[in-house]
Amino acid sequence: MNNKNSYVSGNRKRSWSSGNGGDENCIANRRRGLPIYSAKQRFLSEIRRTHTAIVIGETGSGKTTQIPQYLLESDLAGYGVIACTQPRRVAAITIAERVALEQNSELGDEVGYCVRFDDTTSSKTRIKYMTDGMLLRESILDPVLKKYSIIILDEAHERTVHTDVLLGIVKGAQEHRTHSIHPPLKVIVMSATMDVDHFSHYFNQAPVFYIQGRQHPIQLLYASEPQSDYIHAALVAIFQIHQKAPAEEDILVFLTGQEEIESLLKAVKDVAQDCPDDCPGVQVLPLYASLPPSMQMKIFNPAPRGKRKIILSTNIAETSVTIPGIKHVIDTGRVKAKSFKAGSGLDILRVQRISQAQAWQRMGRAGRESSGNCWRLYTEEEYENLKPNTVPEIQRSNLSSVVLHLLSLNIRDVLHFDFLDPPSKENLVDALNQLELLGAMQQRNNNELTSLGKQMSVFPLEPRLSKILISSRQYSCLDEVLAIVSMLSVESILITPNNKREEAHAARKKFLSSEGDHITYLNIHKAYRGVGGNKDWCHDNFINIRSMKQAEEIRKQLRDLCIRENIPRSTCGKDTTSIRKCLTVGLFMNAAELQRDGTYKTLDNNRHTVSIHPSSCLFQCKPAYVLYQELVHTSKCYMRNLCVVDPDWLNDAAPSYFRNRCISR
Known part of the structure; x- marks a missing residue:
């Protein structure tokens, strides 16, 4: 190894000195001991003079926990709410808990968090930590985000899809509010590291502030x-x-x-x-x-x-x-x-x-x-x-959810939306085509959303899953589809320890279905509810109890949204055919056909050669037609989360799509 001494430091447009550590046993002293504390007054003075600021705070500076509190305590927020977005739900939750403690407040009173399917905020909440995806969803109902006086976009360097879209929407809301009756909106973009000049230029040459951290050599x-x-x-x-x-x-x-x-x-x-x-x-x-x-x-x-x-x-x-x-x-x-x-x-x-x-x-x-x-x-x-x-x-992702969100905000010209780093035109056009095939919008009508598309945008799901949920009305299987969709919306529900692989596979055999992974998930969900979510049962069956609890919460909230959208509760009982037909309505573009040589080819225009992923319950099977949730290319191209279907269902679900595609009968 070659030695190279490096001390975290940097040269930015403005630099403030850091403070020394305080007494860790006292919250007040600890806050005063954070590096950002010595820069507090100067920071607030600068923020009063500008509507937008880029803040670079080194690791350990205290920017994420302290800046929202400084803004609240200085009355810079007025009567509005201070939003602080995070790319990850875990960060939003843990930071909110910490700030509530520092404010000597119950979580959900002055300080709260809002992540997908979990909202602790109330009418009294003034500092709201939330995932960027949740603020995006709020923008559908309130494009100018008028309940917020200050929006802090934290960890911006991670550049998630949601963060990049949110940058454009917040920038647009800020510009709109400077020419309307609504109070001005302040925007603070924060990170431990980012291309500051790029962000500053995007926000009309916004000033860049650098807060030195408490980084050790x-x-x-x-x-x-x-x-x-x-x-x-x-x-x-x-x-x-x-x-x-x-x-x-x-x-x-x-x-x-x-x-x-x-x-x-x-x-x-x-x-x-x-x-x-x-x-x-x-x-x-x-x-x-x-x-x-x-x-x-x-x-x-x-x-x-x-x-x-x-x-x-x-x-x-x-x-x-x-x-x-x-x-x-x-x-x-x-x-x-x-x-x-x-x-x-x-x-x-x-x-x-x-x-x-x-x-x-x-x-x-x-x-x-x-x-x-x-x-x-x-x-x-x-x-x-x-x-x-x-x-x-955003430059390497499927953009169908992004485009649906923009269309729901009545932003029709998605090809020219003000992205910080625009994705390729090919990706945007592909997303528009996907949404049109799903029946969510019509390109010939200036990308206008259909009534189905408007309803799909209500659900915090990818468009294909939203359509499956809405289509359950037709197949009388809402209860079953809710369970499947909720389990597809969490981290892996199956635990396979490296030293207990055979034991885990043996324990899960009783849930396996010859009709595919979606029905297997449904069997696991039914069994889990049958034992009342018993922790020991999850342990014995190598089921991730945290994921199951989260899936249950998601199921309940999706059910509430279905009630609001007048989708009646229904169950198909043991009729899994109805469930698989319903899945076909949303996943028809993800179909593959067994070939004579034992491989599969997708039924889209590309006709990719694909294989069943080893984690699938269908790994050792060879059904003639399958739907898959996603394609992943590692050592080769794999289909993940499969469902066995009948070719007639594919034609019924999208006759125009399959008109020029050869499907054996």
């Missing part, structure tokens, strides 16, 4: 030569640290996914058994999105006495969580990311190089509590060749 070490096997290089780096560093110095390793994490976890445990007697023991913990919450929370606990905590994580640990005790970060320089191919419905999931911005975020995890070390498993030259910023998600 970090020693940066590069690989002396490129690493062909970064997993092995990570293993070597772990034990280089382990044999020299004190036991209380924990290690965080960034990997790309569950499979890599489980593989390295086993390797670390095996090698640790052969370490010298004077080496500390190891506690190796995984961290990835689909991990059960009880296992995720273990990373926050101190390691047992005499042991070192080694955390193997995906990029979930880059920004959304701060793990105490981390002294060493090992950055493999890779991430697993999706990109959408317009016209094919193909999500390509591949391991790729991170951006320089991601590399700095990862490095920052090592300096939260004290000085630390970051081991980059790539050379300095490789770092210099990385893209400065991550490609925005």
